[in-house]
Amino acid sequence: MAKQAEGRTMPLWAKIVLWVLAAVIVICVALAGAVAIVWRHEIASVASFTKVADRNEAHQDGAVYRMDISGGFYFDDYLAQGGASSDGELIDFITENITRGLIDMTISESEIACSSFTAVTASGDRLFARNYDFARTNTALVFADPGDGRHKSFSTVDLQFLGMDPAQDVDGLLDRITCLAAPYAPLDGVNDAGVSCGIYMSYQGGEETVATDQQTDKPDLTSTTMMRMVLDYASTVEEAIALIEQYDMHDSAQTSYHYMIADATGKSAILEWTNGTDETDNDGSARTLKVIWNDDDAHIGAREGAADYQWITNFILQPGYYASDDEKAGLDRYDEIYARLSATDGVVADEEAAMDILQAVGRRDWNNDDGNGCTVHSVVYNLTKKTVYWVANEHYGEEAYTFRFAL
Numbered sequence: 001m002a003k004q005a006e007g008r009t010m011p012l013w014a015k016i017v018l019w020v021l022a023a024v025i026v027i028c029v030a031l032a033g034a035v036a037i038v039w040r041h042e043i044a045s046v047a048s049f050t051k052v053a054d055r056n057e058a059h060q061d062g063a064v065y066r067m068d069i070s071g072g073f074y075f076d077d078y079l080a081q082g083g084a085s086s087d088g089e090l091i092d093f094i095t096e097n098i099t100r101g102l103i104d105m106t107i108s109e110s111e112i113a114c115s116s117f118t119a120v121t122a123s124g125d126r127l128f129a130r131n132y133d134f135a136r137t138n139t140a141l142v143f144a145d146p147g148d149g150r151h152k153s154f155s156t157v158d159l160q161f162l163g164m165d166p167a168q169d170v171d172g173l174l175d176r177i178t179c180l181a182a183p184y185a186p187l188d189g190v191n192d193a194g195v196s197c198g199i200y201m202s203y204q205g206g207e208e209t210v211a212t213d214q215q216t217d218k219p220d221l222t223s224t225t226m227m228r229m230v231l232d233y234a235s236t237v238e239e240a241i242a243l244i245e246q247y248d249m250h251d252s253a254q255t256s257y258h259y260m261i262a263d264a265t266g267k268s269a270i271l272e273w274t275n276g277t278d279e280t281d282n283d284g285s286a287r288t289l290k291v292i293w294n295d296d297d298a299h300i301g302a303r304e305g306a307a308d309y310q311w312i313t314n315f316i317l318q319p320g321y322y323a324s325d326d327e328k329a330g331l332d333r334y335d336e337i338y339a340r341l342s343a344t345d346g347v348v349a350d351e352e353a354a355m356d357i358l359q360a361v362g363r364r365d366w367n368n369d370d371g372n373g374c375t376v377h378s379v380v381y382n383l384t385k386k387t388v389y390w391v392a393n394e395h396y397g398e399e400a401y402t403f404r405f406a407l
Helices: 012-038 040-048 075-080 087-098 173-184 223-233 237-244 302-306 331-342 351-360
Strands: 050-053 064-069 115-121 126-134 139-144 153-158 188-191 196-201 220-222 248-250 257-262 268-274 288-293 374-382 387-392 402-406
Touching: 040 064, 040 173, 064 173, 075 087, 075 173, 075 223, 087 173, 087 220, 115 196, 115 257, 115 331, 115 351, 126 153, 126 188, 126 196, 126 257, 126 351, 139 173, 139 402, 153 223, 153 374, 173 223, 188 223, 188 374, 196 223, 220 223, 223 237, 223 248, 223 257, 237 257, 237 268, 331 351, 351 374, 351 387
Parallel strands: 064 139, 220 248
Antiparallel strands: 050 064, 115 126, 126 374, 139 153, 153 188, 188 196, 196 257, 257 268, 268 288, 374 387, 387 402
């Protein structure tokens, strides 16, 4: 009978290799777990970034993307530290908090046009409508639900302001990570309380635009972070104004803006920071906030005083600000919107009728008085129902470029 094989023992060197390999695996799993915990919200947000409409070069279209932001994106911390008084300070905050300093972020603004108005439907729903006029660019539809007492919201972001090339699709992991800054750059939006807001160029300062740059002892906000604050914390226009009054305004990218805010009660207001007339308003630090309420605006003009609705384009509404109407950028669109709204005393049949007014002043067919030849998006926010009716790049009536959402 054959001799039974003797048991073999593993050499010491092999045991050491296995121990080291096991330790490496444990460390890797632990590191992966730590990364998943620390960056769980960022990972989820990046994973949600998807294209929802392709670019159309012949129509000067950029692509449209959707991004669902997970977590609170550190905006409470941003306000707690006193905000930011410049684009550079904002970039530093975003880079340090969102990517822990590992990846540089960017955020900026440029000279945009735009039109907006409020209206009421035949059934009584309150609407806020907006055209964003600029040039071909990629856009993101951004959904945020930060919790902790902050409102759920939808907003539109021009990805060019986050450093994305407007002539190319947003592609690759690094680009998607950079888009984590999107909540800090809304151009318009609505929250689940029915508060909506928009940002519009105001071309202040005479021949050379001068940005608003208040310098008091108040904490600081840039243009788009002011809008983010409104979307996150305001339940009414009055609450929004009360929040804004607590901060110094610092317009981005050396350009000037004014703003419109509305809510589900039918209340609305236009916010302007001015000092004197356009000819003398060349010290951005000397400007103060002027609030034009929809039910208290007879000092602006007879037609504004007679209307319960409001409308806005790209010139300051403060009386006596300009030497002549020729200096008012977007006055032709302002008059066209008024003509259409006043015909029915600010009542439109429904969201589609409001979109028709936006289409009428879309920039591809309008006799443009500036370099903004495209309406990048048109949106009608129903503040009563908390819904969004959004059309990309003047593709009105085309299903592939039309999006509807409910908060």
